[in-house]
Amino acid sequence: MATVETWPGKHPDWLKHANGEAFGQVKDAPIGHGNMKRKEDARFIRGLGNYLDDVRLPGMVHGALLRSPYAHARIVSIDTSAALAHPKVAAVVIAKDLETLGLAWMPTISYDTQAVLAGDKVRFHLQEVAFVIATDAYAAQDALQLIDVEYDVLPAIVNARKALDPDAPLIRDDKVGQTDNLASPEWEAGDKMNCDRVFGEADTVAVRELLYPRCHPSPMETCGMVADMNPATGQLNIYNGNQAPHAHRTVYAQVAGLPEQNIRILCNDIGGGFGNKVPVYPGYVCAIAGSIVAGAPVKWIEDRSENLVTTGFARDYNMHAEMCSKGGRITGLRVNVIADHGAFDSTAQPTKFPAGFFHIVTGSYDLDGAHCTVKAVYTNKAPGGVAYRCSFRITEAIYCVERMVDALAQEMNADPIELRMRSFIRPEQFPYETQTGWTYDSGDYEKTMKLAMEMADYEGLRREQQEKIANGEIMGIGVTFFTEGVGAGPRRHMDILGLAMNDGAELRVHPSGKAVVSLSAQTQGQGHETTFAQIVAEELGISPNDIIVRHGDTDKTPYGLGTYGSRSTPVSGGATAVVARKVRDKARAFAAVMLETRPEDLAWEKGRWYVKGDPERGATIESIAEYAYGPNPLPEGLEGGLDANAVYDPPNLTYPCGAYISVVDIDPGTGKVHMRRFIAVDDCGVRINPMIVEGQIHGGLAEGVGIALMEILSFDEQGNCLNSSYMDYLLPTALECPEWELGETVTPCPHHPIGAKGVGESACNGAPPCVTNAVIDGLYHAKGIKHMDMPCNPARVWAAMNGNAQPPQ
Amino acid sequence: MSINGQAQSHDVEPRMLLVHYIREMAELHGTHWGCDTSNCGICVVLMDGEPIKSCTTLAAQAEGHEVMTVEGLAKADGTLDPIQQGFYEEHGLQCGFCTPGMMVTGRALIDKHPNPTQMTDHEIREAISGGLCRCTGYNNIIKAIRWAAAHEAQAAGRS
Numbered sequence: 016m017a018t019v020e021t022w023p024g025k026h027p028d029w030l031k032h033a034n035g036e037a038f039g040q041v042k043d044a045p046i047g048h049g050n051m052k053r054k055e056d057a058r059f060i061r062g063l064g065n066y067l068d069d070v071r072l073p074g075m076v077h078g079a080l081l082r083s084p085y086a087h088a089r090i091v092s093i094d095t096s097a098a099l100a101h102p103k104v105a106a107v108v109i110a111k112d113l114e115t116l117g118l119a120w121m122p123t124i125s126y127d128t129q130a131v132l133a134g135d136k137v138r139f140h141l142q143e144v145a146f147v148i149a150t151d152a153y154a155a156q157d158a159l160q161l162i163d164v165e166y167d168v169l170p171a172i173v174n175a176r177k178a179l180d181p182d183a184p185l186i187r188d189d190k191v192g193q194t195d196n197l198a199s200p201e202w203e204a205g206d207k208m209n210c211d212r213v214f215g216e217a218d219t220v221a222v223r224e225l226l227y228p229r230c231h232p233s234p235m236e237t238c239g240m241v242a243d244m245n246p247a248t249g250q251l252n253i254y255n256g257n258q259a260p261h262a263h264r265t266v267y268a269q270v271a272g273l274p275e276q277n278i279r280i281l282c283n284d285i286g287g288g289f290g291n292k293v294p295v296y297p298g299y300v301c302a303i304a305g306s307i308v309a310g311a312p313v314k315w316i317e318d319r320s321e322n323l324v325t326t327g328f329a330r331d332y333n334m335h336a337e338m339c340s341k342g343g344r345i346t347g348l349r350v351n352v353i354a355d356h357g358a359f360d361s362t363a364q365p366t367k368f369p370a371g372f373f374h375i376v377t378g379s380y381d382l383d384g385a386h387c388t389v390k391a392v393y394t395n396k397a398p399g400g401v402a403y404r405c406s407f408r409i410t411e412a413i414y415c416v417e418r419m420v421d422a423l424a425q426e427m428n429a430d431p432i433e434l435r436m437r438s439f440i441r442p443e444q445f446p447y448e449t450q451t452g453w454t455y456d457s458g459d460y461e462k463t464m465k466l467a468m469e470m471a472d473y474e475g476l477r478r479e480q481q482e483k484i485a486n487g488e489i490m491g492i493g494v495t496f497f498t499e500g501v502g503a504g505p506r507r508h509m510d511i512l513g514l515a516m517n518d519g520a521e522l523r524v525h526p527s528g529k530a531v532v533s534l535s536a537q538t539q540g541q542g543h544e545t546t547f548a549q550i551v552a553e554e555l556g557i558s559p560n561d562i563i564v565r566h567g568d569t570d571k572t573p574y575g576l577g578t579y580g581s582r583s584t585p586v587s588g589g590a591t592a593v594v595a596r597k598v599r600d601k602a603r604a605f606a607a608v609m610l611e612t613r614p615e616d617l618a619w620e621k622g623r624w625y626v627k628g629d630p631e632r633g634a635t636i637e638s639i640a641e642y643a644y645g646p647n648p649l650p651e652g653l654e655g656g657l658d659a660n661a662v663y664d665p666p667n668l669t670y671p672c673g674a675y676i677s678v679v680d681i682d683p684g685t686g687k688v689h690m691r692r693f694i695a696v697d698d699c700g701v702r703i704n705p706m707i708v709e710g711q712i713h714g715g716l717a718e719g720v721g722i723a724l725m726e727i728l729s730f731d732e733q734g735n736c737l738n739s740s741y742m743d744y745l746l747p748t749a750l751e752c753p754e755w756e757l758g759e760t761v762t763p764c765p766h767h768p769i770g771a772k773g774v775g776e777s778a779c780n781g782a783p784p785c786v787t788n789a790v791i792d793g794l795y796h797a798k799g800i801k802h803m804d805m806p807c808n809p810a811r812v813w814a815a816m817n818g819n820a821q822p823p824q
Numbered sequence: 825m826s827i828n829g830q831a832q833s834h835d836v837e838p839r840m841l842l843v844h845y846i847r848e849m850a851e852l853h854g855t856h857w858g859c860d861t862s863n864c865g866i867c868v869v870l871m872d873g874e875p876i877k878s879c880t881t882l883a884a885q886a887e888g889h890e891v892m893t894v895e896g897l898a899k900a901d902g903t904l905d906p907i908q909q910g911f912y913e914e915h916g917l918q919c920g921f922c923t924p925g926m927m928v929t930g931r932a933l934i935d936k937h938p939n940p941t942q943m944t945d946h947e948i949r950e951a952i953s954g955g956l957c958r959c960t961g962y963n964n965i966i967k968a969i970r971w972a973a974a975h976e977a978q979a980a981g982r983s
Contacts, residue, residue: 037902052912059920060908062854062894066921069853153837235858235866235921235958286856286921287958319859540919540959710915713961741863741956749949749962 037061039544040560046621047553050706054559055544058284065283068316070241070254076105078305078315079155080298081145081162082325083137086173086395086734087184088166090136090144097161098147103154105309107162108146108301110134118304121270123361124294124511125369127198128189129398130359131297131304136169138186138358139397140736141324146301148309171395171734172196173824175333175355178392186358186393198360198391204374204451205386213347213384217339221422226804226822227411227783229331229355229396229728231323232403233746234539236286238326239316242302246310251278255299256285258292258537259577262514264569266295271303282567288539289718290401291327293363293579320739328396328728329403331355332411338419340427345380345438348450350387350415355394362391362400363579364407365509365516371408372500374451378416379460379498379672380438385450395734404718404779406501406580417495417784421791425801431494431788432468436461439496446765453500455670456765458698463760464496467674467696470758476678484796489681489816491793495785497675500668501773502585511576517664518582519573520590522598524657526644528557528637532594533565535575536587541775542707543583547591549703550769554595555602555636556622573660581671581773584703585764590663592768597659604650605643605657606634614650669764669772671699675785681793686813688724688790690751695781696758700772705759712778713755719782721747723790727806729824745808825886827852828896836883843867845883846893854894854924858956865955868925869893875932875954894924897931906972906979907931916968918959925955930969940973 036042039054058064095107110132113119120128133144145162149155172178172186178196187193214220241254251273257263260280268275285292298315305313317326333353339346354370356362364371370389377385402408420438424431439460440447447455467473476492483490506515521533532551536543543566548559566572575587599619606624607614610632617624625633634642643657678692695712702708725745729737738744763770783805790807794800794816803815804822814820825832827850834849846855846869857879858866867879870892897905907930910916917923933951934940948966957965 053915056912056917056920059917059923060904060911060927061898062852062924064854064920066853066856068847068857153839233958235864235919235956236856237858285919287919289958319861319864540921542918706915710918710960710964713963714918714959715961717961718958740861741859742861746864746956746958748953748956749966750953752962754945755961755963 044559046556046558048549048703051545051549051559051704053542053545054548055542066236066286067239067241067254067256067283070314072241072243072312075241075312075314076148076150076309077152077155078146078148078302078313079159080143080301080321081147081159082141083133083144085137085166085168086140086171087169088137089169090133091165091167093145094163095145098158101149101154101158101161103150104147104158105150106148106305108132108304108308113304116304116307117272118270118300121295121300123359123398125360125362125364127360129297129361131300135189139395140734141321143297146305148305148313173394173396173730173734175353175392175394178394186395196393198356198393199369201388201390202369203386203388206384207386210347210349210384210386214337214339214349216341217346218341219423219427220337220339221419221426222337223419223422223802225334225336225415225418227330227332227334227414228805228823229328230403230722230726231328231728231744232289232291232401233323233744234287234289234291237317237319237322238292238296238298240299240302241312241314242306243312244303244306249277251303253278253280254283255280256282256292258288258539258579260537260567260569261535261574262511262576263295265514266512267303270300280569282537285539289404290329290579292539293401294327294361294399296326319741323728323744324736324739325397326399327401328357328399329401329405330411334415336415336419338423340423343437345420345423345434346383348377348382348385348416348419350376352387352389354389354391355396356391356400357394357396357398359398360391361398363402365503365511367508368407371402372406373408373412375409375453375500376412376416377449377451378413379440379496381440381444382450387451396730402580404715404776406499406503406776409499410780413497413780414784417497418787421788422801425795432464432473435496436464454667455498456667457762458498458670458672459760459762460496460672463672463696463698464674466758466760467676467694470696470756471676471694473676480796487683489683489793489797491679491681491789491791493677493679493785493787493789493792495675495781495788496672497781498670498672499777499780500670501581501776502665502669503580503582504668505666506664514576516576517662518575518587518590519660519662520587520594521573521660522551522594522658524598524636524640526641528640529561530557531563531565532591533572534587534591535573535577536583537566537578539578541578541583541711542704546703546707550588550591551595554592555599557636581775584771585669585767585773586663586665588771589665589768590661593663594659594661597661598657601653601657601659602636602639604653605639608648608650609634609639609642666766669700669767671697671772671774671777673697673777673781675781677785677789679786679789679793681790681812686809686816688807688812690720690753692756693753694756694758695778696760697774697777698760698762699774699777700762700764700767701770703771708774709757711775712757715776715778716755716782717747717752719779720752720786723783723786723805723807724751725806725808727823825889825891827891828893838882838884840883841879842881842883842886843878846878852893852895856921856924865925865929866922868929868955870928870932873932873935875929892928894927897927905931906976907934907969910968910971914964914967914971916960916964922955922957926952926957926965929955930972933969934973934976941977943973
């Protein structure tokens with residue numbers, strides 16, 4: 016057997032590495048915020064990450080899912096006998112087996128139900144039909160071929176508007192009283208009468224039909240699980256890279272009827288999430304059921320086709336949008352949405368917000384009126400509706416408003432930046448209440464926009480564009496200015512499945528002054544092991560190298576709702592700062608005893624309490640920790656030790672913003688879009704680790720450019736998904752990405768303990784409309800074309816530039 | 825075959841993929857799997873110094889060849905290869921899943937380039953364009969490869 020020779024643990028001299036970089040110690044680490052290399056990288060660069068497929072348990076068997084080749088069909092019969100006769104097959108599970116366990120259907124996070132394995136009929140292409148468990152993964156795949164399913168094929172609906180036709184086939188005939196394909200009642204926000212009045216008084220109105228196509232987060236590691244039900248103790252250990260381990264534990268307890276204290280979720284390293292790893296998928300329930308049935312740990316990992324076609328799609332919003340102006344500024348916005356939720360409504364959103372936060376659609380502008388409605392429908396497409404690097408439909412909202420500002424600028428014959436500048440919410444208007452009910456916390460939009468213009472040399476670009484167009488070339492300049500609401504959220508407004516969207520933190524300072532901070536947030540690559548150590552370091556004045564961040568084990572971390580919607584820093588970061596301040600306050604009481612004075616006579620400087628007016632007399636956190644655990648007298652009313660807990664309930668969302676400018680060159684002969692430049696100025700408040708923040712922006716920009724130019728899940732008339740591998744579902748490579756040009760402004764969040772706002776998703780929100788606006792800007796100036804939908808791939812741009820722009824199928 | 829200089833011999837099914845052989849038989853988990861179709865580059869290893877996609881190579885095809893995985897980059901005493909150090913210094917990774925494939929691809933690029941310190945941006949982008957990274961947007965991966973090339977040249981100049 017081979018040994019991993021490169022790991023110092025296997026080398027005779029390994030101990031010399033134990034206090035060094037190989038174990039995550041970072042040279043020149045700041046005591047607090049600032050640029051710092053990542054602690055977690057030590058294992059990743061050695062190939063020693065511990066991802067889901069690296070989990071190996073004694074006796075472990077392998078699961079695989081049989082999936083439907085049809086998008087809509089009745090199941091007539093399922094014959095599993097040949098599969099069961101395969102020598103390596105341990106069990107085959109179908110819907111009726113799950114019924115006996117009460118697991119045939121599971122609740123979704125939108126209070127709908129979803130079939131774990133289809134029993135009555137299949138409702139989308141590649142829906143789960145049977146689960147095979149075999150002694151190795153190859154045999155499990157072989158056995159799938161031995162299952163014989165007879166289908167009675169039904170007409171499929173893959174177009175959201177057609178789903179509302181009175182004669183459309185009923186998709187959810189399993190639901191009592193369901194007579195049409197509406198997934199939820201129409202939902203609205205804003206004052207319709209006022210909005211109508213504003214439109215009535217307008218000078219100019221722009222109208223566009225916008226389709227934000229169905230796309231997929233597609234992290235490089237697919238989804239999967241190792242479920243290990245211990246038949247002796249009833250303990251269920253679940254290894255599963257997911258973004259919300261605590262919420263998953265509660266859901267599994269409800270779904271499987273298992274005692275919650277017997278369930279432990281273990282997320283090791285996660286190869287990206289981007290929203291894809293928020294939901295509970297049928298494969299997970301199958302793995303758990305399989306472990307119960309087989310009496311052994313079951314590993315199930317989906318392949319790339321299963322990932323792309325069946326899990327966690329994003330967007331699929333059909334938007335009819337109107338925007339109006341009066342006196343040269345934007346005054347009103349009206350949007351009617353038909354949202355395609357697929358066959359089961361498992362879209363991710365807080366309970367009180369059936370359309371997520373879509374009604375933040377008024378953007379960064381001081382409008383006189385706005386009204387929006389959202390209608391959700393069932394179709395024969397995969398369920399999901401997760402937010403792909405997005406806080407609950409904010410991406411769709413930002414795309415809508417930012418496309419419409421450009422459309423209105425065209426109708427007004429105005430410069431798109433000038434129109435934005437004239438319409439911005441001004442700094443003195445914060446806190447600002449929008450027409451649809453959000454209270455924006457802070458921002459200086461004009462300053463942020465101007466910095467982007469300077470970096471891009473906007474005037475120069477416009478001059479260059481004129482010259483290019485005159486020469487028959489096509490150059491486009493795209494602009495967006497977005498405002499997001501991230502960090503859900505205040506418990507009085509926001510819950511998912513009845514769980515308040517708060518997060519916990521626990522901090523233990525050990526006798527040596529070293530610390531462990533435990534979080535409910537769950538990193539998928541965002542660098543929490545570094546950033547959260549820095550938050551504690553900033554508050555306590557100890558080195559981030561002396562702080563371990565614990566996450567990903569529900570038995571060892573406090574409750575909270577996890578990492579998505581850019582909520583880690585706004586919510587868990589708040590909890591971490593608060594818990595560190597609690598420890599600091601406790602340390603003050605100890606220091607007062609140690610220094611024989613009163614706590615109020617002490618002042619804090621990073622790392623120590625000292626006597627006001629006598630700074631030489633002080634006690635460091637290390638000495639206070641030693642005292643707190645030692646056989647020493649305690650401050651009155653305090654127990655020994657130096658630790659604390661906190662649950663952070665954010666008073667509001669945080670509202671990061673950004674100004675983006677992109678430059679594209681379009682080949683007039685082929686329609687190919689070349690991304691020449693991308694300037695991104697983000698204001699996410701206080702930056703804890705600027706290096707990590709910039710990395711987050713880089714990644715979001717690449718995903719946003721991908722969405723704008725190439726990413727789409729499309730379907731044929733029979734409901735077959737046409738993008739079932741990376742040969743058809745295109746992600747941007749290094750060749751499609753420009754060198755990102757970043758800038759920043761800092762408007763601290765007034766209500767967050769450290770003034771931070773959340774940034775993980777900003778770029779993926781701002782980039783798609785920015786690039787689309789650039790493409791359309793080019794086509795408009797060269798050929799008078801006013802609209803096309805994403806993705807702006809060569810074939811579609813070619814059609815658009817020849818006057819045949821069509822929404823994608 | 826040999827992997828990272830160590831001889832390997834197992835009886836395997838003819839259809840076994842090299843990526844599965846590396847992970848399951850040689851028990852080297854640093855090489856990951858991402859797509860099945862040779863599009864993502866997560867599974868890249870070097871075979872006789874050339875980057876190949878181990879998800880579309882049969883284990884049997886590697887017989888008689890020298891395979892290098894991410895575990896073969898650092899020295900036995902734990903000293904990192906400059907490419908590993910470069911990814912660390914330049915924040916060239918986030919979730920770490922594509923990182924082994926990107927690092928060995930970068931290693932091969934530097935080894936084969938006649939003048940690594942003079943690589944153009946486009947040459948680096950093209951070399952890594954067989955791989956997908958969803959986290960970094962590639963900027964810092966390019967910087968990481970440049971860091972490695974520059975520091976190797978510097979070290980060679982001193983010695």
